Amino acid sequence: MNREVVNAVMTQEATRTVYIPNIDPEMSEDEISQEMRAFGDVDIVKVVRNQQNAFVHFFSIRKAMEVVERLRKSGKYCRDGKQVGFGKVR
Numbered sequence: 001m002n003r004e005v006v007n008a009v010m011t012q013e014a015t016r017t018v019y020i021p022n023i024d025p026e027m028s029e030d031e032i033s034q035e036m037r038a039f040g041d042v043d044i045v046k047v048v049r050n051q052q053n054a055f056v057h058f059f060s061i062r063k064a065m066e067v068v069e070r071l072r073k074s075g076k077y078c079r080d081g082k083q084v085g086f087g088k089v090r
Contacts, residue, residue, distance in 0.1 A: 018056045022078070
């Protein structure tokens, strides 16, 4: 495994799952999947409607790391004290 990936796993608890808070309640899983595919191949998208968040599972941990970094910088989903991050491994 690449040193950058190992470091991200150890220091940021990086996973292939990206937690996206503050999604528009009208967004479908397909719409989120389509938006995230701009970063890389998406395996599964799960929307938790009552919490207005989504979990996007990528095939590549590198792509998930890129998504977290880019979305945090853009601030698109970061508000109300919540920010894009890595989902827990279950």
